Amino acid sequence: xxxxxxxxxxxxxxxxxxxxxxxxxxxxxxxxxxxxxxxxxxxxxxxxxxxxxxxxxxxxxxxxxxxxxxxxxxxxxxxxxxxxxxxxxxxxxxxxxxxxxxxxxxxxxxxxxxxxxxxxxxxxxxxxxxxxxxxxxxxxxxxxxxxxxxxxxxxxxxxxxxxxxxxxxxxxxxxxxxxxxxxxxxxxxxxxxxxxxxx
Numbered sequence: 001x002x003x004x005x006x007x008x009x010x011x012x013x014x015x016x017x018x019x020x021x022x023x024x025x026x027x028x029x030x031x032x033x034x035x036x037x038x039x040x041x042x043x044x045x046x047x048x049x050x051x052x053x054x055x056x057x058x059x060x061x062x063x064x065x066x067x068x069x070x071x072x073x074x075x076x077x078x079x080x081x082x083x084x085x086x087x088x089x090x091x092x093x094x095x096x097x098x099x100x101x102x103x104x105x106x107x108x109x110x111x112x113x114x115x116x117x118x119x120x121x122x123x124x125x126x127x128x129x130x131x132x133x134x135x136x137x138x139x140x141x142x143x144x145x146x147x148x149x150x151x152x153x154x155x156x157x158x159x160x161x162x163x164x165x166x167x168x169x170x171x172x173x174x175x176x177x178x179x180x181x182x183x184x185x186x187x188x189x190x191x192x193x194x195x196x197x198x199x
Contacts, residue, residue, distance in 0.1 A: 001026045001035050002151045008042050009153070012101040015077060016153060017176050020123045023149055024173065061103075067091030067116065075180075077101065083108040088116030088164065096121040096180065097155065098171070108156040113137070113164030121183060124170040124190065126152045132159035143170030143187035144195075 002023055009019040022038045029035045061081040065072045067088045075096040081103045086093045088111075095109065098121060111118045111132070122128060127148040130139065139159045159166045172190040175183040189195050 001029075001038065002149075004039060006105055006151055006153075008039070009102065010104050012079060012103060013042055014101075015099045016102055016126065017098040017123060019153070020125045020149075021173070021176065023152070024125065027149065059101075065093050065095065067093050075099070079103070080107050082106075083110060085110045086112070086118055088113040088118060090114070091116045093118040094121075094180065095119070096183075098123060098176070102153050102155075105153045106156070107153070108158065111157065111159045111161070111166050113159075113161040113166070115163045117161065117164045118159075118166045119180075119184075120157060120166060120168045121171055121180065122155055122168065123175075124172055124187075125149045127154045128168065128170065129154065129156045130159065130168065131156070132161075134159060134161040134165065136163045137161035137165040139166040139168065141168045141170060142184070142191055144172060144190040145170065 005014065005019055005022050005026065008014050026035060026038055059079045061079040062074060062084055065074060065084065065086040068091055070091045071094065073094040077099045080100045086095060086109065095118060109120065124144050124146055125148060157168060169184055169187040171183050171187050172195055174195060175186045186195065
């Protein structure tokens with residue numbers, strides 16, 4: 001079931017949040033009926049475009065985000081294929097991956113900042129790999145660092161900053177569908193162990 005859900009996400013039928021929600025329910029399902037409901041709105045064949053399920057995205061993938069003495073935001077449903085390059089010069093980027101259609105189950109974010117930075121939002125059940133280097137800056141992870149679920153998408157974040165930084169918010173399930181301010185608050189509460197199931 002997890003593989004089937006991942007295949008549907010890979011062709012843009014499920015966002016990252018939808019994939020993680022359904023995968024979490026699949027892992028706790030006790031009956032075949034509970035499992036069947038997780039794909040009932042999707043085509044039976046992953047490659048099939050039938051009217052029964054959401055049509056794969058035809059949106060152009062996001063490749064670049066640039067913020068120069070200002071800000072750029074990427075929220076809501078968007079297509080992410082391979083990599084996104086985000087540049088912040090005396091500005092900042094807000095990249096919310098909860099509603100991203102991540103094709104192929106992997107995404108690399110290259111974050112370049114000069115006297116600026118980025119806030120990245122990901123579900124805490126996906127695998128996050130962070131690398132890069134910073135001069136007079138850095139990055140921080142905020143939220144519960146629980147073990148990724150089996151077969152979870154992989155988000156690689158490469159941070160390159162000079163007098164800047166990045167904050168990666170690992171959002172608990174309670175943050176699904178909430179605004180960014182509340183999502184940040186929930187990530188901080190999960191990090192402190194104040195949410196049910198956050199230990």
